[in-house]
Amino acid sequence: MDAILKIGDKAVYPIIFPSDYNGLGSINCYVYQNGNDYTLIDAGIENEEFEQFFYRKLKEYNIEITQITRIILTHFHNDHIGVVNQITRGHPIPVYASEIAIPRLKCEDDYLRQKLAFYYELYEQYGVTEFSHERMAKMENTLRNKEQVMLHPTIIPIEEGQQIEGLRAVTAPGHSPDSICLFDEEVGWLFAGDFLLGTGMTNALIDHDDLGKLTNPVTQYIHSIGKIKAYPVQYVFAGHGAIFRNLDEVMEKSLSKIEYKLQKLVTKIREGHHTAKQLGVALYGARFAKYFVFTVSEIVGLALLAEQRGLIVRQWQDKEWCFKVIRHV
DSSP states (O other), X not given: OOSOXXXXXXXXXXXXXXXXXXXXXXXXXXXXXXXXXXXEEOOOOSSHHHHHHHHHHHHHTTOOGGGEEEEEOSOOOGGGSTXXXXXXXXXXXXXXXXXXXXXXXXXXXXXXXXXXXXXXXXXXXXXXXXXXXXXXXXXXXXXXXXXXXXXXXXXXXXXXXXXETTEEEEEOOSXXXXXXXXXXXXXXXXXXXXXXXXXXXOOOOOOBOTTSOBOOHHHHHHHHHHHHTTSOOSXXXXXXXXXXXXXXXXXXXXXXXXXXXXXXXXXXXXXXXXXXHHHHHHHHTTHHHHTHHHHHHHHHHHHHHHHHTTSEEEXXXXXXXXXXXXXXX
């Protein structure tokens, strides 16, 4: 669905950029109109092809860039922030994001160093350092060249429940710790970022809190799904793929998938795969190394959930975390 959606004096203008980025089919952002006010929700990816597509769609919609009064970012990932710097250089409008997102978007030195230390320690503790070299090299490159990748405009923090021109901010961590959704309760429109896609939940990526401690992304995802269930959503405008309406069905499917994967992980541990590396190979084969950032996140996240539920215990053995089943799923 790529058509303008209008109800009364409100409208959504989808900018659906076809892309095989991480196999997601498209990179999406939206212009939300509330009367004479226009908000850009997310900003795509930084490359010339997307930039040309973005401005071509605005022209098709008869929207001038000067009509856009603000940008709201659903989270800090680079496929959601692409044209922010370019737009704000010539059109200095406010940019909003979660407070958690700001040090990430600004590439603050303390944050980048904390991030490096966190992942070096995490991958070592879980015995998967050999797969992490490319990821760590990218992080080190970001630290060295942060001026080239950071967002330059001032970013205004959004708080839970805050209203911005018809949109209510709803924190929804899981995919990332800073993820927010934006909900127009008058018409039931949910701008979901990567909270959920029409195909179900996106990756629950391991991350750290302000103190550099590991968060539990799968548990966060479950909580966020329960939270969004309370909202009377009619349309979901997701960060990738199709716009969809069957949110309840997608949420139930996502929760069922978590339970299925949890059971599979516990079964593999019971069968003798006691380390993250062993589990990665047993569950994913060659895909474990190829999609390391995503697969190791899933293993660690599900293991944390299993430990939280009293299904397994982590034991420090031979300088890495090992897992042991203590109760059946």
